[in-house]
Amino acid sequence: MLLEQIGIVPAQVLSPDIDETPERGELxxxxxxxxxxxxxxxxxxxxxxxxxxxxxxxxxxxxLPKAETDADVALxxxxxxxxxxxxITAVALAAPGRPPQxxxxxxxxxFNRLTDAQMASFIAKGxxxxxxxGYAINGYAASFIRFLSGSQSAVVGLPLFETAQLLRSHGxxxx
Numbered sequence: 001m002l003l004e005q006i007g008i009v010p011a012q013v014l015s016p017d018i019d020e021t022p023e024r025g026e027l028x029x030x031x032x033x034x035x036x037x038x039x040x041x042x043x044x045x046x047x048x049x050x051x052x053x054x055x056x057x058x059x060x061x062x063x064l065p066k067a068e069t070d071a072d073v074a075l076x077x078x079x080x081x082x083x084x085x086x087x088i089t090a091v092a093l094a095a096p097g098r099p100p101q102x103x104x105x106x107x108x109x110x111f112n113r114l115t116d117a118q119m120a121s122f123i124a125k126g127x128x129x130x131x132x133x134g135y136a137i138n139g140y141a142a143s144f145i146r147f148l149s150g151s152q153s154a155v156v157g158l159p160l161f162e163t164a165q166l167l168r169s170h171g172x173x174x175x
Contacts, residue, residue, distance in 0.1 A: 067131055
């Protein structure tokens with residue numbers, strides 16, 4: 001949907017099967033970059049451009065998990081409640097015969113202090129499952145955000161300005 005906002009319809013959408021476990025002591029920004037590059041390389045094509053991205057929610061130096069259970073969502077919300085955090089999104093573009101080019105975008109998001117009832121209601125909706133940091137800005141969690149500095153599309157999962165710049169640098173006609 002984000003690509004469609006800038007007039008691009010991908011020929012194919014794949015979910016590369018790569019190990020997304022952070023390395024011991026790995027910081028959020030290098031991790032996001034490594035994941036985006038790894039995803040692009042996992043599906044590299046000799047005939048097509050490959051676009052890949054990864055989003056990381058970071059509280060300080062800590063990488064919050066992609067929430068797989070309600071307990072993960074609760075943990076993330078507890079960490080994020082009432083505090084500022086960073087959302088780091090890396091986008092990689094692999095072209096035939098060239099190594100992937102990567103751009104990294106950092107945005108700052110501040111959550112309001114959440115009540116137990118707000119957290120329970122959010123968890124019951126199931127929106128946080130499968131999401132980095134246990135939330136998506138384009139869902140119910142938008143009501144928790146009192147401050148955003150940076151790229152909203154990057155917080156959703158793909159920095160559109162940087163993506164368009166990468167594609168233009170490879171001759172793609174982006175409106």
